[in-house]
Amino acid sequence: MRILITAGPTREHLDDVRFLSNASSGRMGFALAAAARAEGHSPSLILGPVDLPPPPDVPVTRVTSAQEMHDAVLAALPAHDALVMAAAVADYRPKQRAKGKPRRSAGPPTLELVPTPDILAAARAVARPGFVIVGFALEAGDLGEGARRKLAEKRVDWIVADAPAAIGVDVTTAEIHGRSGLVMRLDRKPKADIALAIIRQLGATAV
Amino acid sequence: MRILITAGPTREHLDDVRFLSNASSGRMGFALAAAARAEGHSPSLILGPVDLPPPPDVPVTRVTSAQEMHDAVLAALPAHDALVMAAAVADYRPKQRAKGKPRRSAGPPTLELVPTPDILAAARAVARPGFVIVGFALEAGDLGEGARRKLAEKRVDWIVADAPAAIGVDVTTAEIHGRSGLVMRLDRKPKADIALAIIRQLGATAV
Numbered sequence: 001m002r003i004l005i006t007a008g009p010t011r012e013h014l015d016d017v018r019f020l021s022n023a024s025s026g027r028m029g030f031a032l033a034a035a036a037r038a039e040g041h042s043p044s045l046i047l048g049p050v051d052l053p054p055p056p057d058v059p060v061t062r063v064t065s066a067q068e069m070h071d072a073v074l075a076a077l078p079a080h081d082a083l084v085m086a087a088a089v090a091d092y093r094p095k096q097r098a099k100g101k102p103r104r105s106a107g108p109p110t111l112e113l114v115p116t117p118d119i120l121a122a123a124r125a126v127a128r129p130g131f132v133i134v135g136f137a138l139e140a141g142d143l144g145e146g147a148r149r150k151l152a153e154k155r156v157d158w159i160v161a162d163a164p165a166a167i168g169v170d171v172t173t174a175e176i177h178g179r180s181g182l183v184m185r186l187d188r189k190p191k192a193d194i195a196l197a198i199i200r201q202l203g204a205t206a207v
Numbered sequence: 208m209r210i211l212i213t214a215g216p217t218r219e220h221l222d223d224v225r226f227l228s229n230a231s232s233g234r235m236g237f238a239l240a241a242a243a244r245a246e247g248h249s250p251s252l253i254l255g256p257v258d259l260p261p262p263p264d265v266p267v268t269r270v271t272s273a274q275e276m277h278d279a280v281l282a283a284l285p286a287h288d289a290l291v292m293a294a295a296v297a298d299y300r301p302k303q304r305a306k307g308k309p310r311r312s313a314g315p316p317t318l319e320l321v322p323t324p325d326i327l328a329a330a331r332a333v334a335r336p337g338f339v340i341v342g343f344a345l346e347a348g349d350l351g352e353g354a355r356r357k358l359a360e361k362r363v364d365w366i367v368a369d370a371p372a373a374i375g376v377d378v379t380t381a382e383i384h385g386r387s388g389l390v391m392r393l394d395r396k397p398k399a400d401i402a403l404a405i406i407r408q409l410g411a412t413a414v
Contacts, residue, residue, distance in 0.1 A: 016347060016371045017229050018297070020221075023256070049230070051258035090225070100347025101371050111318040140223065140307025164223045164308050 001041045001132075001203065004080040005032045006073060006119075008048030010066045012093035014111065017101040023168040024088035026050035028136075031195035032084055033058045039199050044080070046072045048087055066090050066116035073119055074126060082132040082202055083123050086160075088167065090116055120154045132202055134158040138166070147177035157205070158183075160198055176201055208248045208339075208410060211287040212239045213280065213326075215255030217273045219300035221318065224308040230375040231295035233257035235343075238402035239291055240265045246406050251287070253279045255294055273297050273323035280326055281333060289339040289409055290330050293367075295374065297323055327361045339409055341365040345373070354384035364412070365390075367405055383408055 007029020011019040029045060034055045036043035044059040046069055054060050061076070063069045066089045073083065092113040120135050127133065133156040139146030143161035150159050159177045166172035174194045176184045183201060186194050214236020218226040236252060241262045243250035251266040253276055261267050268283070270276045273296045284290065299320040327342050334340065340363040346353030350368035357366050366384045373379035381401045383391045390408060393401050 011230075014227075017295070017345065017374065018227060019229065020225060020227055022224050022226065023218075088224075101345055109320055111320055113316055113318055138224065138308055167224065 001036075001081040002079060003032075003036045003041050003043045003082045003084060003199075003202070004046065004073065004076050005029050005036070005043055005084045006046045006048075006069060006087035006089075007032075007054070008050040009088045010048045010069055010090045010116075011064050012066065012090045012116065013064075013097050014094045015098035015101055020090055020093065021049075022088050022090070024048070024050070025168045026052050026054070027168075027170060028166075028191050028195065029084075029086040030055055031191040032086055032198060035192065035195040035199040038196070039203060041199065041203065044076065046076065046087070048089075066093065066119070070117040070119045070122060073123060077123060077127060077131075080131075082134070083127070084134040084198065084202070085120055085123075086136055088136075088138065089119060092116060118154075120156055124155050132157050132205070134160065134198065134202060137161040138164055140164055143173075143175045144177065144182060147175060147182075151177060151179060158198070158201060160194070178205075208243075208288040209286060210239075210243045210248050210250045210289045210291060210406075210409070211253065211280065211283050212236050212243070212250055212291045213253045213255075213276060213294035213296070214240075214261070215257040216295045217255045217276055217297045217323075218271050219273065219297045219323065220271075220304050221301045222305035222308055227297055227300065228256075229295050229297070231255070231257070232375045233259050233261070234375075234377060235373075235398050235402065236291075236293040237262055238398040239293055239406060242399065242402040242406040245403070246410060248406065248410065251283065253283065253294070255296075273300065273326070277324040277326045277329060280330060284330060284334060284338075287338075289341070290334070291341040291405065291409070292327055292330075293343055295343075295345065296326060299323060325361075327363055331362050339364050339412070341367065341405065341409060344368040345371055347371055350380075350382045351384065351389060354382060354389075358384060358386060365405070365408065367401070385412075 008026040009024040095112040147161040215233040216231035240250040302319040354368040
């Protein structure tokens, strides 16, 4: 399968210097790309700003904002059979982006935010029948509840639920949920193991 | 001299996952620490969240937020003779920090911001006579104008002015300004060269 994988955070700039972001390191996306290769698939990455190097021999498109990631995913979609959205995409961006770096004294006491594009929904809307979509749900509460809600809302095939503590580290706990329920729980496993389980699930169920 | 150097960005969390930050890599602070060592001084670092490793053999205190950096600087100040504030400290933080990771649908359309502590001003207020303070001014406009304004506002000894394009890269243009005016302009130089010029200036003028 040709598997499109997003990885890393996005940055939503207030001005040329300041941005909203998160600490995603890209590790899960890189582990997914490596696992996809190991299983004989053809992965490609759409990668937000990270310092870690992506795995060699995987085509990489670099983006900064959620809007850019949205555009890159939709552009790449027709040439792929599956999408795995491992990136930690910002939900909101500042409504306006100022030029340069406004001075401290000129700073706004409030920052107006607007939603970023919903990449999973946009991908589902244009994907051909049989195209497989895997979403991630970063949930501070019950993993299963978050996964079930996101499966229903986003019309995706699989949801991988993990906790905020997963960001930026290698070992984490994740659950893979499909439309018919919990498929697998991986307790404190390296992201390489979780990635392999996701890729195998995806390969086993594709048309 | 015992030189306290701050480096990297700070992160100002909205909740457990999302934060306001900037792309500072820590490179300028690391170059300053290395230059200080090379010139026979004793540097120590207070370091925001970065991925690059700090130079070996330099004591490092790691912090996340501007408030933590403020507290760490004030705690370390009495054991030092100079402070070089190379960190790109966030000017504003969210007024409230939410627990966990609030859902997209629960997200705020506006984010209320409050100023972070002014570390240069706080350091000047408690520093003993003869303590040397070097500030940085990241200026999108005229470097000299920004430096002169910040020298007057902050009562520091030296201001290093550079452009937002300096963030995250190695080669940049900087100006060193003292209370009596421009001392040196360094045009498209590696940060190692700029750091050495700053450390020599500092060493030459200390009591």
